[in-house]
């Protein structure tokens with residue numbers, strides 16, 4: 001300041017301190033104006049960051065997915081808005097019709113150009129593999145196809161409706177039945193408090209690893225890898241930042257490296273060929289055809305294991321939690337499931353049952369409504385794409401080449417205009433057709449008055465339910481996920497009771513939306529319950545259910 005006073009001319013009336021403040025305010029004002037400027041008059045309304053230039057990036061780094069979600073909720077009158085970031089823009093879409101328009105324009109807005117960079121950071125892929133991944137990511141008809149479109153198309157077709165979906169769903173349900181039976185036979189009645197999410201995690205992780213990679217999968221051979229897997233999952237955001245990941249994302253990095261090494265040993269021993277699922281075998285073949293080396297394929301398989309486990313785990317957790325927190329709802333869902341369970345004669349005279357997984361989907365409307373409501377409430381997912389050329393979205397909004405566009409699932413799922421005034425409450429009835437019943441209990445009860453029916457037709461805009469993303473990046477595992485999750489929930493609610501570990505009501509905490517929403521969000525605090533075998537009906541050392549489709 002002294003130096004400034006010396007050079008200040010005699011006519012300047014202000015002190016050095018005042019002058020510095022005036023300069024700072026002027027710079028802030030100019031930077032703020034620059035930040036709020038539109039590149040083109042038709043660009044979506046700009047929301048300037050409170051800290052010019054870098055404010056939005058800081059907000060995202062500090063508040064995770066909650067930052068953009070809160071901006072979207074505060075500005076819900078804007079169907080799309082622009083967040084200026086250094087050197088680029090992020091366009092945020094909060095309206096289902098515009099989301100559908102983005103999804104339709106897949107030629108100009110695509111996720112694939114970002115995939116090589118993202119997977120390199122998250123999976124630790126080497127440069128040579130990333131070069132392969134960059135090739136022909138979005139081929140037009142008749143053009144040469146790269147690794148990404150080949151593997152995406154295969155996974156979509158194989159997990160789409162058809163024989164393979166049926167057989168993989170049966171494998172998954174059978175593995176889940178076996179894992180749950182193993183738990184039931186090892187658990188004393190009135191056992192100690194259990195963290196519900198950890199319990200579901202354990203069962204889903206073991207069974208998914210088995211139905212995808214066979215009995216000799218890495219986690220079955222080394223159970224400590226289960227913990228490595230969840231370390232990897234919980235540090236994904238830090239791995240994505242990629243700032244000295246071995247230090248800043250230490251546990252996730254270590255977990256990833258241990259799992260990749262174990263998957264490499266699995267592949268090199270050829271265990272995928274002898275006992276892995278057909279879809280895993282096909283994935284490995286496609287990667288080999290495109291010139292991938294085995295260590296990179298092992299890392300890529302970690303991403304498939306991840307896709308298979310994480311969303312199924314957290315959504316199953318929320319479904320069980322909401323059911324056990326509401327005894328009347330639980331009773332209704334149990335009745336629905338029991339109505340599609342048929343007795344089966346078994347050779348050893350033990351009572352056995354047959355269960356068609358499709359009956360859970362088609363004949364248990366309240367169970368399905370609970371499933372969908374838990375996905376809506378738990379999912380703040382963003383569908384992200386890069387704008388490949390200057391484009392006028394819906395003939396109205398100018399989007400700049402190389403900008404990023406995100407469909408904000410968390411904002412759309414929190415929109416009262418779509419879901420009603422109780423948008424933040426758990427209300428599965430919103431996924432059921434209105435009945436002529438008077439009370440909530442009646443509306444959800446198949447034994448009273450008119451039966452609950454799944455909502456028909458276009459009750460909500462098709463792009464408003466965002467848990468599985470949409471358009472070209474719509475989750476290819478969605479049919480399979482529904483089959484396995486409903487089967488898992490059916491097995492649990494038929495066999496077990498759950499009581500709160502403390503107090504007399506099971507607590508349903510809010511979701512933790514302060515992280516990068518890469519999957520259905522976890523609760524802000526653990527939920528402890530006491531799990532016991534049901535005293536009526538279906539208890540025993542493992543329910544003997546044979547599944548069919």
Ligand code: HEM
Nearest residue numbers: 152307308311312315381383467468469470473475477481
């Ligand atoms: C309730 C369970 C699930 C939910 C909520 C879910 C949700 C999602 C979402 C939001 C995406 C990204 C969509 C986008 O970017 O727009 C996705 C991608 C994906 N999901 Fe799922 N998923 C579930 C279960 C599964 C399962 C069980 C599998 C496989 C066994 C699976 C396989 C995949 C794959 C392979 C992708 C990447 C697709 C690509 O890159 O083209 N998902 N999922």
